[in-house]
Amino acid sequence: MRFPTVSVVIPVHNAMPYLEKTIDSVLSQTIGTDRIEIIAVDDGSTDGSGDFLDKLAHHHGDLITVVHQAASGGPGHPRNVALDYFATGEYVFFLDADDHLGPEALERLVASARRNGSDVVLGKVVGVDRSAPQSMFRRNEDAADLYTSRIYWSIAAWKLFRTDHLRRHGIRFPVGVKRAEDQPFTFHAYLRARNISIVADYDCLYLVRRDDGGNVTSATGEDFLQRTAILWEMLVHMVELLHEHVPPGPGRDHLMYRHWETEGISLLRFIAMIDDPEARTEWWQRTTELLHRHLTAGSLAKLHPHNQPILLAAAATEFTEIEGHYRGAADHGRVKELTVIDGALHERYLAIADRGAPTTFLLDKPSRMSTTVTGIARRNGRLHISGTTGFARHRVLGLHPRMVAIARETGATLTKPAEYDPDTQHFNIEIDPIEDFHDLAQGDVFDLYVEFELPGQTLQQALRVPNPAELSRRRTMLTRYRLRTSVSVHQYLTNPRKRVALEVHKTKSTHNLVRHVKRAIRRRLHRPT
Known part of the structure; x- marks a missing residue:
């Protein structure tokens, strides 16, 4: 035997x-x-x-x-x-x-x-x-x-x-x-x-x-509603076991912390991704009740600082903020903002203040940057480029993007600020051929970028048009004159990446001065009284 x-x-x-x-x-x-x-x-x-x-x-x-x-x-x-x-x-x-x-x-x-x-x-x-x-x-x-x-x-x-x-x-x-x-x-x-x-x-x-x-x-395939039900059963069973067998105090808080950090945060993410709003609301209510029964200040304090406000938001029924955090959808807004404090980059949680946890944390780098051009127009002798730029889960506070144009052959650089709305992440860039390129243009092609200058780092992305068919104007030709000088800007989209580029030429001649005077006269003759 x-x-x-x-x-x-x-x-x-x-x-x-x-x-x-x-x-x-x-x-x-x-x-x-x-x-x-x-x-x-x-x-x-x-x-x-x-x-x-x-x-x-x-x-x-x-x-x-x-x-x-x-x-x-x-x-x-x-x-x-x-x-x-x-x-x-x-x-x-x-x-x-x-x-x-x-x-x-x-x-x-x-x-x-x-x-x-x-x-x-x-x-x-x-x-x-x-x-x-x-x-x-x-x-x-x-x-x-x-x-x-x-x-x-x-x-x-x-x-x-x-x-x-x-x-x-x-x-x-x-x-x-x-x-x-x-x-x-x-x-x-x-x-x-x-x-x-x-x-x-x-x-x-x-x-x-x-x-x-x-x-x-590691099985996959269930929708988020099914995943939520499975994870809910697992989490509830374990926190109730702890509640039954481990007396209150630091020991229980330590063990509870493990479940809030793993299953708890995952559960919130799954609920936020449920498509059915009624089912989502029902699960939010059940989760809030669970947190009210078992979430303690001791276990909360052990959580990673980035996770504390998320659980507190669920306990305080700030569900829209959590959905925005995980879905990243524009209609939900963003629950974090970027800001600079004492020369260092921080992120601050929005709409979750006064929940008993800190809301501002040091940050190495923000979430993924995204830039999209949605409009190109010619108005009053200037080129206007508009779109959105920002970060997937961060609202930008006190940080403004700028446009950077870099010449392919000479490496000459033009930098100018962009108008920017941090709430909508919408930007507008105005390009004046004479003012902006008079000292740079010698017959070169400039690639356009938008960038954020952050403490210790610069984040830059090319201006790109993901769907050119939606633009009313894909190519724009613009010429402006100043006495004996003219600067022509030919805007086009690169192939195949659909990035915005400017082909710039500068010429000097008496003919330019004559054309400039004639155009000025015509404008005065046709100006309404």
Whole structure:
């Protein structure tokens, strides 16, 4: 009879071909196959995963136990089956069927558990074409504190657990939950653990993103209403668990902070993106009630300063501001503004003041800059270019854009301010051929840009017409005279990027003076009395 040290539990549902590498990584463990057992629960696979497991079990004998069952809808039930009826190891490690272990993973995790008397051991994880939690793996820890460390930011099940610890406290996975069923499981395991350790100096587990999108946690396709419902159920379940099992105070605030920072902020984003306004309103109301019940000043103070006003806005029913923040739509406005304070760039949240959190923060760089030309016209001998420029989620306060024209051949530069409305982000540029190009024009082409001068940086974008068909004038020819000098400006759009360019020519002759006088006389003769 075998007495393994570690039972590796693998729930399997249509996991080929990833399952092959998963099993190989377990069989290759340096701890030795005599100290492990593999329990693979085939949860109604239809892609040959079950047949593959049966062949392995036949070849390796009692090293591999295969259990077949009807599809349960999630990994929780297969894991419970393995834990309740088949696991015989001193420790159990829950491994997903598309991930794989580093060769020394189980040896190092078991060594840490025995050296420190740990009921739970976290091993460093690495993402393969996907993200992976990192903040809790900065150093090895023999005894990590649940209420001050970052271990609660890793509450997935891929860890080493002492089997007796799980069975003694009746810790099991909730059944019928497709996503995040391991959060309440790991929460209870953490809460009741005598000690928790971290192995951070070795890549223990590789989390793999499947090409077919089959990872339960990375599946896409639901609309935002469905995503909201799933995330809501997850968040409510966890904050109520915390409320029930952890007494008020800094410890609970620390754990709550994790859920507001991850699921809470994501929930607000999903709600803001729901298209149905009635459904959106209903979810906003439910979220406000949840925040009123469970959001505390202690957990709020731990949040990133940029997230504090967003949660406070939801608690204060400032839903339009949040929708504007996430949707970036013009009809919702913007919830942040750029400003300069003491020579440094800051962002200030709008309409969320006096909510009990700071509203102005230092900023390295603003959100994405966007510039669009919407009109080109010739009026009173001058060229007028209008459009919008600004930042996706920032209103600009006290910062004014300017136009920059750069000659392609000589590099000569013309800079002039633009009229600008920070509320609408609308700009207007007036170009006078004589005044602006008299000293620059020698027969060159100028490309036009709009730029913002910010502390320590200059952001510049070309003036571009995304849809030329909407312009009443795509090419403009303009000539102005001053005594013996004339400057001609030929405006056109480059191909294929549709950027605004000016071809400028300056000429000097007596003929220009005559033409200038004749034009002046004609204007006086036709001027209405």
